Amino acid sequence: MTFPTVGVIGAGQLARMMAVPANDLGINLVVLADSAKDSAAQICSHVVGDYRNIEAVLAFAKGCDVITFEHELIPQPVIKELERQGVKVYPRSESFIYSQNKIQMRKKMDELGLPNPKWQVFDGGGTEIAFPLIAKTPSGGYDGRGVYVVDSLAQLSELHKQIGVPLLIEEKLKFDYEISVMVARSPHGQAATWSPTLTVQTDGICTSTVTPVPHLSKELLVRSQEIALAIASGISLVGVMAVEIFVVGEILVINELALRPHNSGHWSIEGSVTSQFEQHLRAILDLPLGSTQMRSRWAVMGNILGAEKADMYRPFLHLMARTPALKFHHYRKDVRPGRKIGHVTLLGDDLLELEEEIGHAVDYLSGAIDE
Amino acid sequence: MTFPTVGVIGAGQLARMMAVPANDLGINLVVLADSAKDSAAQICSHVVGDYRNIEAVLAFAKGCDVITFEHELIPQPVIKELERQGVKVYPRSESFIYSQNKIQMRKKMDELGLPNPKWQVFDGGGTEIAFPLIAKTPSGGYDGRGVYVVDSLAQLSELHKQIGVPLLIEEKLKFDYEISVMVARSPHGQAATWSPTLTVQTDGICTSTVTPVPHLSKELLVRSQEIALAIASGISLVGVMAVEIFVVGEILVINELALRPHNSGHWSIEGSVTSQFEQHLRAILDLPLGSTQMRSRWAVMGNILGAEKADMYRPFLHLMARTPALKFHHYRKDVRPGRKIGHVTLLGDDLLELEEEIGHAVDYLSGAIDE
Numbered sequence: 001m002t003f004p005t006v007g008v009i010g011a012g013q014l015a016r017m018m019a020v021p022a023n024d025l026g027i028n029l030v031v032l033a034d035s036a037k038d039s040a041a042q043i044c045s046h047v048v049g050d051y052r053n054i055e056a057v058l059a060f061a062k063g064c065d066v067i068t069f070e071h072e073l074i075p076q077p078v079i080k081e082l083e084r085q086g087v088k089v090y091p092r093s094e095s096f097i098y099s100q101n102k103i104q105m106r107k108k109m110d111e112l113g114l115p116n117p118k119w120q121v122f123d124g125g126g127t128e129i130a131f132p133l134i135a136k137t138p139s140g141g142y143d144g145r146g147v148y149v150v151d152s153l154a155q156l157s158e159l160h161k162q163i164g165v166p167l168l169i170e171e172k173l174k175f176d177y178e179i180s181v182m183v184a185r186s187p188h189g190q191a192a193t194w195s196p197t198l199t200v201q202t203d204g205i206c207t208s209t210v211t212p213v214p215h216l217s218k219e220l221l222v223r224s225q226e227i228a229l230a231i232a233s234g235i236s237l238v239g240v241m242a243v244e245i246f247v248v249g250e251i252l253v254i255n256e257l258a259l260r261p262h263n264s265g266h267w268s269i270e271g272s273v274t275s276q277f278e279q280h281l282r283a284i285l286d287l288p289l290g291s292t293q294m295r296s297r298w299a300v301m302g303n304i305l306g307a308e309k310a311d312m313y314r315p316f317l318h319l320m321a322r323t324p325a326l327k328f329h330h331y332r333k334d335v336r337p338g339r340k341i342g343h344v345t346l347l348g349d350d351l352l353e354l355e356e357e358i359g360h361a362v363d364y365l366s367g368a369i370d371e
Numbered sequence: 372m373t374f375p376t377v378g379v380i381g382a383g384q385l386a387r388m389m390a391v392p393a394n395d396l397g398i399n400l401v402v403l404a405d406s407a408k409d410s411a412a413q414i415c416s417h418v419v420g421d422y423r424n425i426e427a428v429l430a431f432a433k434g435c436d437v438i439t440f441e442h443e444l445i446p447q448p449v450i451k452e453l454e455r456q457g458v459k460v461y462p463r464s465e466s467f468i469y470s471q472n473k474i475q476m477r478k479k480m481d482e483l484g485l486p487n488p489k490w491q492v493f494d495g496g497g498t499e500i501a502f503p504l505i506a507k508t509p510s511g512g513y514d515g516r517g518v519y520v521v522d523s524l525a526q527l528s529e530l531h532k533q534i535g536v537p538l539l540i541e542e543k544l545k546f547d548y549e550i551s552v553m554v555a556r557s558p559h560g561q562a563a564t565w566s567p568t569l570t571v572q573t574d575g576i577c578t579s580t581v582t583p584v585p586h587l588s589k590e591l592l593v594r595s596q597e598i599a600l601a602i603a604s605g606i607s608l609v610g611v612m613a614v615e616i617f618v619v620g621e622i623l624v625i626n627e628l629a630l631r632p633h634n635s636g637h638w639s640i641e642g643s644v645t646s647q648f649e650q651h652l653r654a655i656l657d658l659p660l661g662s663t664q665m666r667s668r669w670a671v672m673g674n675i676l677g678a679e680k681a682d683m684y685r686p687f688l689h690l691m692a693r694t695p696a697l698k699f700h701h702y703r704k705d706v707r708p709g710r711k712i713g714h715v716t717l718l719g720d721d722l723l724e725l726e727e728e729i730g731h732a733v734d735y736l737s738g739a740i741d742e
Contacts, residue, residue: 003684003703020391023414026683026701026713043394044414273696273718288691295666295718312397313374320659325644330397332374342397347644347666 003027004285007064008040009051013331013340014070014261014277015040017269021278027285032060039331040070054081061087068239068284070260072100073140090187090238090284091259098235099259102168103138112234114227115253117173117246122156123166135159136168147204173253175246179213180264181228184279185237187286192279193225194272194292197264199244205338208358211267211299214351216247224252231257240265240280263303263340268292270327270345271299296347302358304342306335309367312342319344319364323357374398375656378435379411380422384702384711385441385632385648386411388640392649398656403431410702411441425452432458439610439655441631443471444511461558461609461655462630469606470630473539474509480625483605485598488544488617488624493527494537505541508534518575544624546617550584551635552599555650556608558657563650564596565643565663568635570615576709579729582638582670585722587618595623602628611636611651634674634711639663641698641716642670667718673729675713677706678737683713686736690715694728 003026008015011033019040022029033041033048040046049056051074058081061067066088079093091099098105109116118129127133135156137146149172150156160167180199185191195212212221228243231254242262244255265276274282274290282289304312312330319326323346330342344361346354363369374397379386382404390411393400404412404419411417420427422445429452432438437459450464462470469476480487489500498504506527508517520543521527531538551570556562566583583592599614602625613633615626636647645653645661653660675683683701690697694717701713715732717725734740 002682003701016394019414020394023387023391024698024700025687026699026703043390043416273698282691287687288695290691291695293696311373316396316658320653320661324659324662325664327395327644328397329395330374332397 004065005030005063006281006284007032007060007067008070009057009060009067009074010070011038011040011044011046012070013039013329013333016043016331017266017275017329018070018261018277018280019044020269021275021281025278025281027281030060030064032057039333042332052078054078057082058085058087066090066284068260068280069096072096072258072260076100091241092236092238095235095237096259098257099241101138102136102256103166105257106168106170108235109231109254112230114230114234115251117253118171120169121166122160122169124157124160127153127156127169129169129171131156132172134170134172136170137163138165138168145204173246173248175248175253177213177247178255179216179224179245179247180209180262181224181243181245182240182262182265182268182276183225183228183232183237183243184240184276184283184289184292185232186283186289187238189233190289191229191232191237192289192292193228194265194268194276195294196221196224196245197267199264205305205340206263206303207305208300208302208355208362209264209267210351210355211271211294211301217250220247220250220252227252227254239283240276263343266329266343267299267301267345269329271295271347297349298351298354299345299347300351300354300358301343301345302362303340304330304344304362304365306333306337306339306341307366307368309365310335312365315365319361323361326357326361375436376401376434377652377655378403378431378438379441380428380431380438380445381441382409382411382415382417383441384410384700384704384713387414387702388637388646388700389441389632389648389651390415391640392646392652396649396652398652401431401435403428410704413703423449425449428453429456429458437461437655439631439651440467443467443629443631447471462612463607463609466606466608467630469628470612472509473507473627474537476628477539477541479606480602483601485601485605486622486624489542491540492537493531493540495528495531498524498527498540500540500542503543505543506530507539507541509536509539516575544617544619546619546624548584548618549626550587550595550616550618551580551633552595552614552616553611553633553636553639553647554596554599554603554608554614555611555647555654555660555663556603557654557660558609560604561660562600562603562608563660563663564599565636565639565647566665567592567595567616568638570635576676576711577634577674578676579671579673579726579733580635580638581722581726582642582665582672588621591618591621591623598623598625610654611647634714637700637714638670638672638716640700642666642718668720669722669725670716670718671722671725671729672714672716673733674711675701675715675733675736677704677708677710677712678739680736680738681706683736690732690735694732697728697732 005028376399
């Protein structure tokens with residue numbers, strides 16, 4: 001037995017952040033990148049290749065002890081072929097499908113007796129769900145992409161015609177807020193959750209998170225973790241997963257699943273004894289999971305979205321002086337409007353102060369506050 | 372202004388651990404390695420070259436905005452030539468000399484009015500210091516190498532003849548314990564210390580540390596930090612430095628300086644808001660220093676020393692299950708007896724429990740406890 005090699009398909013910021021605990025643990029990490037300029041490829045051993053190409057992925061996998069993913073775009077036939085050839089792949093194709101296909105996910109949640117919103121597949125014809133409703137493309141959407149608010153049957157039919165595949169339609173919930181529960185599970189069934197996280201969305205993109213969720217009752221806190229654990233077990237998850245949940249009064253409704261490290265878990269890098277990235281590695285290697293205890297009362301994370309400011313280095317001069325405890329994570333991606341190019345995290349006891357400092361940092365980095 | 376490139380001369384575990392905050396901050400890091408198999412070279416952009424060769428170092432420096440060191444072996448003429456050619460090098464040669472030459476260091480401490488043991492240079496002849504005394508080669512020693520306990524003048528003269536250079540001789544103190552104060556300072560003079568650390572030595576090698584130092588009086592705690600800050604300012608330090616200090620009753624005596632991240636500061640990776648590695652980068656880039664607040668009441672670190680066990684991966688199965696909060700750092704160096712090949716850290720409130728768990732982990736990793 002020696003230190004294994006983990007192959008990550010995808011080389012964005014999630015793979016980049018996975019490299020840190022890999023280095024600490026002594027685990028070799030190699031990423032399959034679209035380009036040597038990809039966020040993770042800049043700092044990791046990497047192979048440039050097309051994740052949709054079975055031959056390329058098989059060649060990549062030859063040098064690895066286990067394969068995992070940092071995004072949902074890898075075609076099922078590619079994953080299944082890896083499995084057929086005996087490559088260890090986590091999460092497994094039959095689990096990963098619930099991250100890739102929202103209709104399959106809804107069916108599975110029903111089967112597991114877990115709380116879905118009202119939903120149906122729309123492939124023309126009528127709908128039993130009242131307008132306005134939410135229509136989603138089954139695959140490929142994230143950060144609000146592929147999600148539509150639809151006001152009428154005519155609009156829905158038009159959208160369906162444009163997109164050309166059956167749509168998932170769901171009731172439009174008047175939710176109080178949206179939370180995320182990160183959960184990890186290993187092949188032999190050990191599972192662990194972190195404290196639930198409040199995710200603050202702006203135009204469908206998560207802009208900040210607060211952990212634990214303020215004002216969440218003990219009952220809902222426990223219930224949300226039970227749901228995450230039930231899904232993890234029910235879909236035979238291996239790795240980490242984000243379960244996004246709507247809180248509607250005293251009711252919890254599952255929104256989406258992401259079977260990978262997730263933006264809503266970034267706070268765990270500093271805020272938890274074991275980060276989601278380390279836990280993902282432990283899980284896919286079938287190592288005992290680490291403690292998910294928080295290192296502080298509160299952890300607040302703010303996403304840095306690309307805006308007008310192109311230089312992300314110079315702001316250190318102000319922000320490090322103002323907030324000496326602020327932790328920066330720059331992904332070294334080209335700055336494009338609305339693109340997640342980094343995040344900042346702050347831990348502490350005074351939630352209002354943390355939110356203020358994170359808000360200031362994010363505004364300053366985006367240029368919303370002038371220098 | 373864009374993200375700068377830091378060049379580190381040396382590619383051991385210190386450079387490897389410096390890569391983590393560099394990646395987080397978005398700073399490019401490249402190491403000058405003896406071999407592509409060096410600890411840091413395995414996971415970093417690297418150039419293979421001889422740090423004693425001025426041409427090689429100058430070529431390496433061409434691609435960097437600032438040059439720093441992870442060991443003391445770089446010849447002064449090499450550093451001075453970099454400086455002469457306008458390369459930004461931190462620490463500066465005139466500061467770094469105190470890390471490289473123990474006689475120069477003693478002179479400087481006297482000059483600064485800081486507490487030295489009784490010392491003199493021995494170049495034959497007699498000595499005013501009583502035997503047994505400590506004799507040290509002025510340069511090149513660490514982890515107990517180059518340090519001798521000498522019982523008589525005859526033995527000292529013999530040693531002097533063997534080594535062939537003037538020796539530093541010091542009184543052999545009956546100290547209660549040895550502590551280390553890490554301190555950082557930036558070019559414009561901002562300085563910060565961390566909580567003093569108890570360093571437990573076995574055969575001259577640091578085997579574990581406890582932070583903060585248990586039972587250290589508030590007065591000595593403050594005094595030790597004052598000494599570290601006075602040295603940092605007095606030698607115009609840029610970067611981080613370990614000040615090793617003997618505690619003799621209520622008296623503090625300076626033992627050694629190391630102008631680089633140091634084993635006694637490894638606890639800060641998890642235990643402090645800003646680790647020594649991140650702080651070193653901030654300092655040499657003249658960025659505002661980060662908070663050195665501790666993340667927990669206690670931080671205990673244990674060094675993994677190479678022993679009979681060759682496989683450092685398999686022990687994860689036991690240790691991660693036993694101590695889910697234990698943090699591992701493997702340097703991926705070949706296992707050789709007595710060589711530092713990794714370390715483990717544990718944070719918490721109960722010092723006895725932390726020491727027990729770290730002790731167990733270290734014993735298990737070395738094979739002292741059978742599986």
